[in-house]
Amino acid sequence: MLDDADRRILRQYQAAPDLPAADLAERAGVTPSTLTRRLDRMRGAGVLRGLRGRVNWRALGYEVEVSLRLTLDKTQARAFDEFLAAARQVPEVIEIQTFLGVVDARLSVIARDIPHYQQVYRQRILTLPHIADIEALMHVALLKSDEALPL
Structure with a gap:
């Protein structure tokens, strides 16, 4: 091609x-x-998806990034869809990924500082529907972030 x-x-x-x-x-x-x-x-052909502005959220005062790995309670038929719809509404969630396996989803959450993260976690994340388990991973360093393909 x-x-x-x-x-x-x-x-x-x-x-x-x-x-x-x-x-x-x-x-x-x-x-x-x-x-x-x-x-x-x-x-x-869809090879290029257009230009986009990349905002450095750290320059805007967001110093904390946490990855949350979530397992959902899938006993209800619409659990996955309801969880994703609610997670999309949390402004501090900057990325949502879904998986097959033990972990169902990963959320990337940003916050200004640890107290702000605790507030977001308690008031917005824990209230998301159908969560069975959460594992939080605090980001320490970004060692590689590259969307460029090796062409």
């Missing part, structure tokens, strides 16, 4: 998505019109 030119374009695009098209084309070794045509084609 992707040829060498597409991979060169994607490598450069991942490295600097905010570059002007002419500069990106030069780095990728293609003409600006080729770059535009190929990016449009990759967007249409």
Whole structure:
């Protein structure tokens, strides 16, 4: 599906998505019109999902991140859907993942400090429906965070 030119374009695009098209084309070794045509084609095929602003939540005063691994009480047919709908409504939950296995879901929760986290945990997390078990993992250091693919 992707040829060498597409991979060169994607490598450069991942490295600097905010570059002007002419500069990106030069780095990728293609003409600006080729770059535009190929990016449009990759967007249409769903390879590129668009640009997005990444906010550094630490710069906004959020110093605590906790991963919560949750096991749900699935004795009710809609337990999973009801839990996910409620978890989406918690502003401090910045990521939700679901799994097959012992752990059903993982929530990434941010807070300004430990007292704020305790408040969020007690008032918003523990009130989520259908929770059978929670394991909290306090983030200490982020060693790698890279969405770029090895193209």
